[in-house]
Amino acid sequence: MASITLKSLTKRWGNFIGVQSFDLEIQDKEFLVLLGPSGCGKTTTMRMVAGLEEVSEGEIWIGDQMVNDLEPKDRDIAMVFQSYGLYPNMTVYENIRFPLKIRGIPKDEHHERVKRASAMVELDDFLQRRPKALSGGQRQRVALARAIVREPTVFLMDEPLSNLDAKLRVSTRAQIKNLQHELATTTIYVTHDQIEAMTLADRVVVMEKGIVQQVGTPKEIYNRPENLFVAGFMGTPAMNLIEGVLDSGTFTAKNTEINGLPNTQNGPVTLGFRAEDASLVEGRAKGQIAGPIYAFELLGDSSMVTLRTGKGMSTVKADKDFSSDIGEAISINVPASICHLFDTQTGLRIDA
Ligand SMILES: Nc1ncnc2c1ncn2[C@@H]1O[C@H](COP(=O)(O)OP(=O)(O)OP(=O)(O)O)[C@@H](O)[C@H]1O
Ligand SMILES: [Mg+2]
Known part of the structure; x- marks a missing residue:
């Protein structure tokens, strides 16, 4: 030993x-x-x-x-x-x-x-x-x-x-x-x-x-x-990562606005959230991130829905019975409580 x-x-x-x-x-x-x-x-x-x-x-x-x-x-x-x-x-x-x-x-x-x-x-x-x-x-x-x-x-x-x-x-x-x-x-x-x-x-x-x-x-x-x-490496699918700007606790990027985040560091940040922490909302305007559906994959016990959001894609875990058409406008519920923030320049986590 x-x-x-x-x-x-x-x-x-x-x-x-x-x-x-x-x-x-x-x-x-x-x-x-x-x-x-x-x-x-x-x-x-x-x-x-x-x-x-x-x-x-x-x-x-x-x-x-x-x-x-x-x-x-x-x-x-x-x-x-x-x-x-x-x-x-x-x-x-x-x-x-x-x-x-x-x-x-x-x-x-x-x-x-x-x-x-x-x-x-x-x-x-x-x-x-x-x-x-x-x-x-x-x-x-x-x-x-x-x-x-x-x-x-x-x-x-x-x-x-x-x-x-x-x-x-x-x-x-x-x-x-x-x-x-x-x-x-x-x-x-x-x-x-x-x-x-x-x-x-x-x-x-x-x-x-x-x-x-x-x-x-x-x-x-x-x-x-x-x-x-580490955020992008651990987890299947990997954590969703979106580059944007943080100002007084509000994160904005194309088709994205999330309020109530820690008011720690203003400027360019990357926001992350996991597919299983977010949820889909019907309709374009209800969630914090909007975009058309890009892909839909049934895994068996659940499904993965990918949206085209701004520059990149975001994936959300949904019910196995979820169904929808590719291209349909939809949005994601991403409350501040599930978000991770990283300094875009250094890559380091930003703590509340
Ligand atoms: N004898 C050597 N001379 C020069 N470079 C080497 C030598 N052996 C390994 N390297 C380099 O060191 C780095 C680390 O290699 P290593 O074998 O430890 O990687 P690894 O993490 O085990 O990767 P893998 O998952 O592919 O096995 C690689 O870039 C490799 O090319
Ligand atoms: Mg090896």
């Missing part, structure tokens, strides 16, 4: 900065998710923690030990990669057992530990098969079992579900969540899928271009994005 501390962790290749001044304390037994678009530095951060990538600046601590100069094998970390990295000529049993062999764990412990790890990921019936005779999801579970069997201090998982189809992802995701609860091992998990981040994490770190944008629980990040990047 251990905490992990990153102090001004930085990775540079020549002039290019892959990860910049990353500071974070990860609690013992915490499930931490690194989330961000492709190329934002997630894998690089993970590889530095594992010792597979040299640190340019800063420190990595595991528990009360600074590990910058420790070999990967001495860090007591187990990694699960996107590509499973299984040995094709070994059976599932031997694949799972392999880390015990190379680490010199006494032989008489192997069988019991392999059985325990394989039972946790429900692979008991497949132990004598070779990887090529398994489905993608089963192979992924072998990779997980091979990490579990070591009983490491830290798990690092880099997009372990990205090779699975949508349905298998959801069930394997639940399995990983349950496993982490049972094993109570500090875990760093990398994904670019924000639903995965929301469902799995104790805390999420949102990254962009090598820089940490926000650290918080999934709820904090969803309910209170600190800047425009």
